[in-house]
Amino acid sequence: QVQLVESGGGLVQPGGSLRLSCAASGSMFSINAMGWYRQAPGKQRELVATVTSGGSTNYADSVKGRFTISRDNAKNTVYLQMNSLKPEDTAVYYCHADYSTVVAGLPADFGSWGQGTQVTVSS
Secondary structure, X not given: OEEEXXXXXXXXXXXXXXXXXXXXXXOOOEEXXXXXXXEOOOOXXXXXXXXXXXXXXXXXXXXOOOEEEEEEHHHXXXXXXXXXXXXXXXXXXXXXXXXXXXXXXXXXXXXXXXXXXEEEEOX
């Protein structure tokens, strides 16, 4: 099982920046796609950005041009640089990873979620 630990959330003024980090650890032989999702109060969890093991990225339209996702494969860590933050970016941000491991001698794919980190954008 893979554990994901997020850090970097907090309170920031509109127009400010934050950088989230998510480190993966545990039993796996490869981590495939990693990504960030967010959930605001009373709303469904939504995709923010994803990055494949090869570095291909995908962003929600609402964050394009403001957020940048990156990863360090050697450290099994994914980052989310958030600039020009807006009050509507306020949410709990969750890290997700798709990974491959071996179960009963056979390869198997799983997904894992982090515990979430609060991002609040307010003056």
